Amino acid sequence: MKRVALLGMPNTGKSTLFNRITGGSARVGNWPGVTVDLLAGKLLLGGEMVEFIDLPGIYDMHGYSDDEQVVRHFLHDNVPDLVVVVLNATQIERQLSLLLQLRSLDLNLIVLLNMADETRKLGITINRRKMAEMLELPILLVSAKFGRGVPEVLEAITRTLRYPTPGMAEDLRAQLENDDHIEVEMARVLSQSVEIPVRMSDSDTDRLDRLMLHPFWxxxxxxxxxxxxxxxxxxxxxxxxxxxxxxxxxxxxxxxxxxxxxxxxxxxxxxxxxxxxxxxxxxxxxxxxxxxxxxxxxxxxxxxxxxxxxxxxxxxxxxxxxxxxxxxxxxxxxxxxxxxxxxxxxxxxxxxxxxxxxxxxxxxxxxxxxxxxxxxxxxxxxxxxxxxxxxxxxxxxxxxxxxxxxxxxxxxxxxxxxxxxxxxxxxxxxxxxxxxxxxxxxxxxxxxxxxxxxxxxxxxxxxxxxxxxxxxxxxxxxxxxxxxxxxxxxxxxxxxxxxxxxxxxxxxxxxxxxxxxxxxxxxxxxxxxxxxxxxxxxxxxxxxxxxxxxxxxxxxxxxxxxxxxxxxxxxxxxxxxxxxxxxxxxxxxxxxxxxxx
Structure with missing residues (x-):
């Protein structure tokens, strides 16, 4: 059975996407090398049963928190056939570093820019094709909350699963630590494929926060x-x-x-x-x-x-x-x-x-x-x-x-x-x-x-x-x-x-x-x-x-x-x-x- 892992930072909509893909088939399972239970669900894709695993949300592959160690152990001991990296498109300048770390590993990757419907409201423009060309990775725009782009995601997963399963280097940490170029690469990709206004216009969020986060009220x-x-x-x-x-x-x-x-x-x-x-x-x-x-x-x-x-x-x-x-x-x-x-x-x-x-x-x-x-x-x-x-x-x-x-x-x-x-x-x-x-x-x-x-x-x-x-x-x-x-x-x-x-x-x-x-x-x-x-x-x-x-x-x-x-x-x-x-x-x-x- 092919295995697909969903990975991303917290608040990227990763779990919403997982629920939308797997529906009511989610279950909790134990995995070798992992000390906690992870949520998994099965789906028939291209005539073959595929298992999706929802990994904990992490900010960095270098960290020592329990969640970061769980992700590293999982990738090392249970090498997935595909990793679907879910990024929050409205925070692309902060989310790209995790993707670049994962790209340095020998993994099959698909990148999903989630909450793409919100980038327009914030004045953010992302040239998806240019970014995909620079990173040499398939990149799709989705809205997990509304289900937009999910059929295209499933098609891309089906195509990518035809490729051979990658092999993971034994010394995962050493492989991760050899990424001094990430800051430079991130700046290059952002400058050529993303336009972010210097000062975003006041949104409904800002107006609500003036009340909801008021020091007294x-x-x-x-x-x-x-x-x-x-x-x-x-x-x-x-x-x-x-x-x-x-x-x-x-x-x-x-x-x-x-x-x-x-x-x-x-x-x-x-x-x-x-x-x-x-x-x-x-x-x-x-x-x-x-x-x-x-x-x-x-x-x-x-x-x-x-x-x-x-x-x-x-x-x-x-x-x-x-x-x-x-x-x-x-x-x-x-x-x-x-x-x-x-x-x-x-x-x-x-x-x-x-x-x-x-x-x-x-x-x-x-x-x-x-x-x-x-x-x-x-x-x-x-x-x-x-x-x-x-x-x-x-x-x-x-x-x-x-x-x-x-x-x-x-x-x-x-x-x-x-x-x-x-x-x-x-x-x-x-x-x-x-x-x-x-x-x-x-x-x-x-x-x-x-x-x-x-x-x-x-x-x-x-x-x-x-x-x-x-x-x-x-x-x-x-x-x-x-x-x-x-x-x-x-x-x-x-x-x-x-x-x-x-x-x-x-x-x-x-x-x-x-x-x-x-x-x-x-x-x-x-x-x-x-x-x-x-x-x-x-x-x-x-x-x-x-x-x-x-x-x-x-x-x-x-x-x-x-x-x-x-x-x-x-x-x-x-x-x-x-x-x-x-x-x-x-x-x-x-x-x-x-x-x-």
Whole structure:
């Protein structure tokens, strides 16, 4: 099978092109000599199956960052039949150096000048034919976002794959270091094939940035945008969640229970309906919220605003021993902590990278969001629920910043922060759909296993040993909750919720499903009604604070261990998050009670 690697700097649209070419066939794979997983997808070209690999975005082939080493190892140990180099045409004067470095290697290359539609708006003129003649490489103009030029790209790839696969020199670094002529060559190519205005005219990007990056108004606008994002997620997602949950309840009551009640013994019936079926229903009921969350986050990221947020927060983050990249990773953690932890590879300094990994698990990930949306809808009035969600969002940042302040001296760094600010863009619906579906499908693959397993485990704990009344203190769950009550009673957290927290250590998605099993409800509406009578708002908020801060899920812990390569650091991170969660919930609960709430 022929292999094509996509390579380019960050923010060149490389991943957008990869998604457009491979569609829904992308998968994650391991490669010899590479310590991380890379995204790959297959496509039939010219009667032959071709595999496309999306390599990490890098700025330079000389660097020592993890991403740069991944690319070098891949090119050395898995020599591709073709390398498609994706350059941002609007930044051609800064992007050409990477192409010239790659040209010095013995590789088959095709060059794509992406975002070509934006060069005209900026007054940039690129003579594609002249540049191709000077570099002796095929060069095409494309717009990955809109799909323009993609058919021509596939034709060029098909033609080029007919050439023999190149061989890679054994000493790749020595080959790369013999490129002193690159600066001269780059200046020659640019002078003869590219026209860039000395001063670009004011664009919509410049006008928007005067407001969005304003020294005073920039941060309030950012937090207002994030508040509106959570408000939309709650107002749109909560009714959809209720409808899906009601549909699964109706299926259970009208079809499954009458069908299975007469043929199955009670223990097996309870296992299948209260355990497995409830687990599946819980996963399905949260899909609308996850879809909305990733849809809105994709809009924030793809418009270019996420880079602005990192720029705005850099000054504040620098006081904590971090920088704007760490803030971007915190925002990524709102989807899932795992890819955010993996994204810290772009940070070269080990001290700053470890500090970033220490704070990322405090991000209010989509798994926690499910718990908070459900509880706020159950115990808080609709006008107050978005404010409660937003306050938890702020609490997650506060926990992260406090952690950075405490540990910054031990994990210090003086690495400079460099950030590209791409122009504002209007993401297409197809682009948003692909991004959202990729994240939701990842959630479904991961959450389905964890939630169903967790709900089944909750059912076992609340129904055994034999003879104990389901959900009573005589069950295994009741015994565990009673034993740990001395730790959680000062936080206002009852034994039933203590069990849910323990199961949430596996995955936070389990929490709501396990509560349904613990309280003996198969409908989320019934569970919400029970919680309303069992808890007041102070207990509910204390529980959510603890859920927000305490030990992350097993997947995050495993990633933390593999990325840090330190068992001691992982233990410190776990102990700190658990201690901080207890302290914050304790202070909130006791202060609220002292004030008469």
């Amino acid at each position: 920039g941060l309030p606008i950012f937090f207002l945008i994030m508040f509106l994002l959570f408000k939309c997620i709650f107002l749109l997602g909560q009714p959809l969640q209720s409808e899906v949950a009601s549909a699964f309840t109706a299926i259970r009551e009208s079809a499954l229970e009458p069908l299975l009640l007469a043929v199955l013994p009670p223990p097996l019936l309870g296992f299948l309906l209260d355990g497995v079926y409830n687990g599946v229903a819980t996963v399905a009921s949260f899909v609308p919220i996850i879809v909305l969350f990733f849809l809105f986050m994709a809009i924030v990221e793809d418009t270019g605003y996420l880079s602005r947020a990192a720029f705005l927060m850099d000054a504040l983050m620098a006081r904590m021993g971090l920088d704007g990249r760490s803030f971007v990773m915190l925002l990524m953690g709102f989807g899932c902590n795992v890819p955010a932890l993996m994204g810290t590879r772009v940070i070269r300094s080990r001290g700053q990278r470890l500090l970033s990994m220490l704070v990322i698990p405090f991000s209010l990930c989509s798994a926690r969001l499910q718990v908070f949306v459900f509880i706020t809808a159950a115990l808080f009035a609709p006008p107050h629920a978005p404010l409660v969600l937003f306050s938890l969002y702020l609490a997650s940042f506060a926990a992260a910043l406090l952690t950075a302040l405490i540990f910054k001296k031990r994990l210090s760094s003086d690495e400079p922060f460099v950030l590209e600010l791409p122009p504002y863009r209007f993401p297409t619906m197809r682009q948003l759909w692909l991004r959202s579906w990729h994240e939701v499908s990842h959630f479904l693959r991961r959450a389905s296993l964890f939630i169903v397993a967790g709900v089944v485990l909750a059912w076992v704990l609340t129904n055994f040993p034999t003879g104990a009344y389901p959900g009573s203190l005589d069950t295994w769950a009741g015994m565990i909750g009673s034993q740990l009550n001395f730790m959680f009673a000062p936080l206002g957290i009852p034994p039933e919720l203590t069990i849910a927290l323990i199961l949430g250590f596996i995955a936070k998605e389990i929490v709501v499903g396990s509560l349904a099993v613990i309280y003996g409800h198969h409908a989320l509406d019934a569970l919400a009604n029970t919680l309303t009578h069992q808890l007041d708002w102070v207990q509910a908020y204390s529980f959510m604070l603890f859920t927000l801060i305490y030990t992350p899920c097993l997947s995050t812990i495993a990633t933390l261990r593999s990325e840090s390569k330190s068992g001691g650091f992982t233990l410190v991170a776990l102990a700190w998050s658990l201690s901080l969660a207890w302290l914050v919930s304790f202070l909130f609960y006791q202060a609220a009670r002292a004030l008469g709430y």
